[in-house]
Amino acid sequence: MMASESQNWVFMVTAQTPTNIAVIKYWGKRDETLILPINDSISVTLDPSHLCTTTTAAVSPAFHQDRMWLNGKEISLSGGRFQSCLREIRARACDVEDETKGIKITKEDWGKLHVHIASYNNFPTAAGLASSAAGFACLAYALGKLMNVKEDESQLSAIARQGSGSACRSLFGGFVKWIMGKEDNGSDSLAVQLTDEKHWDDLVIVIAVVSSRQKETSSTTGMRESVETSLLLQHRAKEIVPKRILQMEEAIKNRDFASFSQLTCADSNQFHAVCLDTCPPIFYMNDTSHRIISIVEKWNRSEEAPQVAYTFDAGPNAVLIARNRNAATSLIQRLLYYFPPNSDDLSRF
Numbered sequence: 053m054m055a056s057e058s059q060n061w062v063f064m065v066t067a068q069t070p071t072n073i074a075v076i077k078y079w080g081k082r083d084e085t086l087i088l089p090i091n092d093s094i095s096v097t098l099d100p101s102h103l104c105t106t107t108t109a110a111v112s113p114a115f116h117q118d119r120m121w122l123n124g125k126e127i128s129l130s131g132g133r134f135q136s137c138l139r140e141i142r143a144r145a146c147d148v149e150d151e152t153k154g155i156k157i158t159k160e161d162w163g164k165l166h167v168h169i170a171s172y173n174n175f176p177t178a179a180g181l182a183s184s185a186a187g188f189a190c191l192a193y194a195l196g197k198l199m200n201v202k203e204d205e206s207q208l209s210a211i212a213r214q215g216s217g218s219a220c221r222s223l224f225g226g227f228v229k230w231i232m233g234k235e236d237n238g239s240d241s242l243a244v245q246l247t248d249e250k251h252w253d254d255l256v257i258v259i260a261v262v263s264s265r266q267k268e269t270s271s272t273t274g275m276r277e278s279v280e281t282s283l284l285l286q287h288r289a290k291e292i293v294p295k296r297i298l299q300m301e302e303a304i305k306n307r308d309f310a311s312f313s314q315l316t317c318a319d320s321n322q323f324h325a326v327c328l329d330t331c332p333p334i335f336y337m338n339d340t341s342h343r344i345i346s347i348v349e350k351w352n353r354s355e356e357a358p359q360v361a362y363t364f365d366a367g368p369n370a371v372l373i374a375r376n377r378n379a380a381t382s383l384i385q386r387l388l389y390y391f392p393p394n395s396d397d398l399s400r401f
């Protein structure tokens with residue numbers, strides 16, 4: 053089976069993947085198991101040195117079951133999502149040879165070996181900052197490297213998607229589109245890069261962590277309830293998003309910040325309107341989130357051109373995209389003025 057007779061070897065790889073923030077949101081599935089969305093979405097991938105996941109995947113004949121640790125704590129792998137990613141990667145595994153260690157793992161061996169995975173997020177988990185996106189993208193990438201799969205990033209994205217929908221967009225840098233696809237088996241539901249990270253490098257992303265508490269309604273549960281109860285969601289997916297996707301692609305291509313910011317803010321607000329239109333309603337934003345929106349709206353209106361776009365995922369934390377470094381500096385000064393450190397006093401706003 054293995055060139056190495058010893059049971060003591062461990063072969064491991066480490067990968068790092070940034071999170072991504074949607075500017076046209078994914079909210080709603082047409083297939084819960086395969087994680088197939090009801091609309092296309094577009095995101096921007098953050099700089100890997102900031103919000104990111106680091107995952108080490110290891111294999112050894114000494115491992116007797118697949119195990120995973122998230123932020124230092126062992127987690128259950130009984131859920132289907134981890135198993136789907138692992139199964140899809142195992143099915144594509146190739147021979148691995150490490151001559152220095154005298155290790156040879158054949159394609160067939162992978163079906164019998166178990167993996168241990170340790171993953172760390174350097175930012176709050178399950179707080180609406182897309183930890184599942186960085187997490188499952190990194191998992192698919194690390195397992196792919198470990199098992200020497202030959203798939204390209206788009207094909208890997210379709211595997212990461214089965215861990216968490218938004219994860220498929222984190223396999224690329226820059227602006228990324230998740231094409232919803234039409235096939236029932238999900239083979240055409242994958243991510244493609246629209247532009248790389250250099251295309252629009254004036255943009256500066258500032259994240260205002262309003263709360264790092266774990267949210268009450270997960271994205272998975274929230275979007276299921278929206279699909280079941282919100283008429284606005286159906287209208288959004290059919291009538292609004294297809295047009296917005298085209299407009300957003302154009303705005304990104306032309307580095308047109310006025311259109312980009314208008315579309316980003318409108319889409320975030322519509323996503324939260326869908327949450328309110330869900331029965332029972334879901335409240336992801338809080339008073340501080342609403343105040344941040346008002347500050348940005350007021351500021352943008354007082355300038356000749358918009359300075360900052362805001363977007364909120366399934367939580368109260370604000371993702372603010374400034375048109376350039378000057379706007380980002382001014383934004384941070386404003387945030388510190390309205391929300392002084394160590395003070396709850398928001399009354400000056």
Ligand SMILES: Nc1ncnc2c1ncn2[C@@H]1O[C@H](COP(=O)(O)OP(=O)(O)OP(=O)(O)O)[C@@H](O)[C@H]1O
Nearest residue numbers: 105171178179180181182183184187270271365366
């Ligand atoms: N590094 C990781 N590796 C594997 N799975 C992870 C990792 N980080 C988070 N997850 C999974 O993602 C879940 C959190 O996903 P959830 O969608 O609820 O929150 P979020 O991704 O932080 O926020 P949102 O997607 O709404 O912006 C965790 O409970 C865990 O199952």
Ligand SMILES: C[C@@](O)(CCOP(=O)(O)OP(=O)(O)O)CC(=O)O
Nearest residue numbers: 074077078216217218271272365366
């Ligand atoms: C609001 C969002 O961040 C929702 C992300 O939802 P998830 O990708 O976390 O959901 P699952 O596919 O059920 O794992 C919008 C987005 O990222 O497009």
